[in-house]
Amino acid sequence: MKKSLSVTSIEKALTRLADPELNTEIDLASSVNVAKDIIHSLPGVKRLRRDGPKVSKAVLNLLARTDTLKEENLTSIALHILEAYPSEDVKLALAPGIVARWYLGFNTFLAAETFLKAARIEAKSKDVIAVARREAKKIVDKLPPKIVDRHQTQTVDQHPVRTVDKHRTKTAARKKRS
Amino acid sequence: MATFRTSLGHSVPHCHVRPNPVDPCDATEWTQAEIQRKRHYMAKHFPDAEEVRPPSRKYNCFGYAYARAHGWFEEPDLFIDDDFFEVPKDKARRGDVLVYEKDGEIVHSAIVNSVTDGTIETVRSKWGKLAAVIHLPREVHPAYGRPVRLLRRNPG
Numbered sequence: 001m002k003k004s005l006s007v008t009s010i011e012k013a014l015t016r017l018a019d020p021e022l023n024t025e026i027d028l029a030s031s032v033n034v035a036k037d038i039i040h041s042l043p044g045v046k047r048l049r050r051d052g053p054k055v056s057k058a059v060l061n062l063l064a065r066t067d068t069l070k071e072e073n074l075t076s077i078a079l080h081i082l083e084a085y086p087s088e089d090v091k092l093a094l095a096p097g098i099v100a101r102w103y104l105g106f107n108t109f110l111a112a113e114t115f116l117k118a119a120r121i122e123a124k125s126k127d128v129i130a131v132a133r134r135e136a137k138k139i140v141d142k143l144p145p146k147i148v149d150r151h152q153t154q155t156v157d158q159h160p161v162r163t164v165d166k167h168r169t170k171t172a173a174r175k176k177r178s
Numbered sequence: 179m180a181t182f183r184t185s186l187g188h189s190v191p192h193c194h195v196r197p198n199p200v201d202p203c204d205a206t207e208w209t210q211a212e213i214q215r216k217r218h219y220m221a222k223h224f225p226d227a228e229e230v231r232p233p234s235r236k237y238n239c240f241g242y243a244y245a246r247a248h249g250w251f252e253e254p255d256l257f258i259d260d261d262f263f264e265v266p267k268d269k270a271r272r273g274d275v276l277v278y279e280k281d282g283e284i285v286h287s288a289i290v291n292s293v294t295d296g297t298i299e300t301v302r303s304k305w306g307k308l309a310a311v312i313h314l315p316r317e318v319h320p321a322y323g324r325p326v327r328l329l330r331r332n333p334g
Contacts, residue, residue: 020215023220024215024216026306027306027308028306028307028308029307030239030252030286030306031238031285032202033283034322036285038319038321039320041321104205105203105204105235108201109201131199
């Protein structure tokens with residue numbers, strides 16, 4: 001049996017996956033299924049998906065960093081790895097971003113799919129995004145202001161955790177409707 | 179979701195790059211700097227692929243092959259059912275569409291670019307969010323599977 005990866009090895013693997021020279025391969029995909037196929041074939045991804053909860057924690061930290069979302073391919077990889085670690089932490093970490101629509105392109109689907117798995121909610125493939133938005137909103141709406149405030153200042157391994165700006169989301173939704 | 183119809187009038191779901199895009203489209207097109215980086219990636223990893231249109235997030239292989247690069251499409255079956263008929267692969271003509279499958283799923287499509295005695299020499303296809311390129315039919319990323327069917331647009 002293989003020894004599980006150390007925190008350093010996990011970070012090293014994630015740093016390697018963050019390299020555009022490597023993750024641009026995902027841009028070859030014309031559909032989310034092909035994107036997942038490519039992500040799965042990237043070096044280290046299979047191992048990271050089965051290594052254990054230390055990986056989940058490291059990837060959540062990575063996703064929480066403000067610069068990660070700008071790197072769409074890295075975000076895709078992070079979401080695909082987290083899909084293998086359904087948990088309450090993953091559910092809570094993804095819900096605000098799904099509601100606020102931080103995830104774009106293939107990441108809309110990947111985030112929704114990973115969130116629903118973490119929330120143990122099943123949905124047909126064509127409904128995944130809509131169901132995830134509805135269920136994520138329920139979670140975000142339940143977060144009392146205190147908890148939202150705490151999340152705004154809380155850090156996990158020194159990285160700030162993202163939170164949704166409810167007011168801005170509602171305003172954006174109103175603008176979109178009109 | 180915008181409307182694009184097949185020759186039989188069926189609506190085909192697709193999307194466009196724009197602020198607040200419909201899934202799975204992106205909000206912005208690549209910047210010039212990003213286009214250069216994507217070109218560099220292609221040149222390094224697929225040196226024999228000849229670019230015919232620059233890297234773009236506006237359309238994918240299905241949009242390019244079935245809808246004249248109109249947008250990003252993910253349901254090629256709708257076009258195939260209404261607008262095309264299948265022909266033997268050794269009776270290819272320029273402009274036919276080559277369908278690639280992996281595990282029984284359509285994962286890529288390419289337009290026949292050059293033919294010798296009915297045999298496909300080269301095709302041109304859009305590689306995801308990267309460039310549209312001319313390439314040999316089998317010189318593609320493994321995620322594109324293999325060419326399995328040749329289609330020709332219905333007459334008229």
